[in-house]
Amino acid sequence: MKDEGYFGPHSMAWRVHSNPVTLVGGVRALLIQALHPLAMAGILEHSVVTGDISGRYMRTRDFVLAAIFGDRATADEAGARVRAAHRPVAGVDRVTGLSYRATDPELLLWVHCALVDSFLAAQQRFGRRLEGAEADLYVAEMMRMGRLVGLRDEDMPVGREDLRITMASYEGMLRHSEGADATWKLLAHPPMPLAGRPVWALVFAASVSIMPPKLLRIYGRTAPKIPASALSAGVTAGARFARMIGRPSPVFAAARELARAEGVRL
Numbered sequence: 001m002k003d004e005g006y007f008g009p010h011s012m013a014w015r016v017h018s019n020p021v022t023l024v025g026g027v028r029a030l031l032i033q034a035l036h037p038l039a040m041a042g043i044l045e046h047s048v049v050t051g052d053i054s055g056r057y058m059r060t061r062d063f064v065l066a067a068i069f070g071d072r073a074t075a076d077e078a079g080a081r082v083r084a085a086h087r088p089v090a091g092v093d094r095v096t097g098l099s100y101r102a103t104d105p106e107l108l109l110w111v112h113c114a115l116v117d118s119f120l121a122a123q124q125r126f127g128r129r130l131e132g133a134e135a136d137l138y139v140a141e142m143m144r145m146g147r148l149v150g151l152r153d154e155d156m157p158v159g160r161e162d163l164r165i166t167m168a169s170y171e172g173m174l175r176h177s178e179g180a181d182a183t184w185k186l187l188a189h190p191p192m193p194l195a196g197r198p199v200w201a202l203v204f205a206a207s208v209s210i211m212p213p214k215l216l217r218i219y220g221r222t223a224p225k226i227p228a229s230a231l232s233a234g235v236t237a238g239a240r241f242a243r244m245i246g247r248p249s250p251v252f253a254a255a256r257e258l259a260r261a262e263g264v265r266l
Contacts, residue, residue: 002258003071006145009259009266012130012138013068013145016123018256018266020239022064025115025122027187027207030057032114035218036170038100039107040179041093057187064115067145069255079148086149095177109155112146113166116157121210126235132160139163176218184219202226202234 007013016022033039066078089102100107116139123130123138130138136159143156157163188204189197205224208216209231216222224231256266 002261003073004258005069005071005075005255007068007141009255009262009264011141012134013141014255014259014264014266016119016127016130016138017064017068018252019123019127021122021126021235022119023122023239024126024203024207024210024235025119026057026061026064027204028121028211029115029118030060030183030187031207031211031219032118032215033111034180034183035174035176035215036107036110037093037095037173037175037177037179038098038104039110040177040183041091041095041100042089042102042107043179060115064145065249065251067148069249069251074251075148082149095175095179103150105151105155108146108149108151109166110170112142112149112151113157113163116142117163117167118210120160120163122207125210126206126232135160171214174215174218176220180219184221199234199237202231203238206231206235206238 063078063082067075070078083103086102086108090100092099102108120130120135120138124135139160139162140158143151143153143158146156147153157166187207188201190200192200205226208221209223209226211223213223252266259266
């Protein structure tokens with residue numbers, strides 16, 4: 001029997017992450033994660049290139065693809081790489097004066113929840129909306145991804161309400177910082193071919209449009225005043241452009257063939 005990994009063709013995770021709107025969710029997740037100063041400290045102070053935000057996006061994307069669409073060995077290897085990369089990352093944050101470790105379960109949980117919440121928000125706004133029970137199932141399924149980076153089941157949300165409560169519990173820690181500002185600016189204006197910049201502007205605006213207003217206020221920003229139809233068109237065009245300039249994912253290609261063999265279209 002073919003190894004379907006930790007999720008499989010009939011999972012909510014495969015349904016959500018086969019949709020290109022995850023591009024929007026990924027950008028939203030980075031913007032939200034960046035508001036936690038201890039999460040940003042590890043990137044700004046331990047990257048080979050200081051503030052390697054774009055590299056972090058690509059590494060996160062590769063991990064999520066491997067965790068969700070890879071077979072179990074591929075997913076386990078991806079998780080092991082993340083855990084190994086986290087082990088030496090520790091220090092004292094210059095913004096808060098607090099010590100941090102990338103292996104801290106509270107930081108891992110913040111990153112995990114921001115990802116899950118953002119992917120779900122993008123799906124609900126720009127993809128095929130999940131019904132209530134389907135959305136709860138997606139949150140629960142994503143615990144399997146959390147385990148790969150070292151989180152325990154008892155610490156992770158098992159549904160939308162748990163996710164909302166967990167996200168809210170971090171609000172007192174969130175703040176605007178140099179790192180958050182650098183993240184915003186890089187994601188708003190990433191290095192890319194001139195032809196792709198107008199499309200990316202809409203993708204970024206779509207990501208910002210689904211951020212919680214209270215988090216936008218921390219950034220000192222407001223939601224973009226762009227018609228929903230224009231944002232949706234921009235997301236579609238952005239996904240096509242990303243596929244054109246990005247390297248194809250063998251993991252996703254193999255998963256798509258597996259799904260097709262089971263009568264599931266991704």
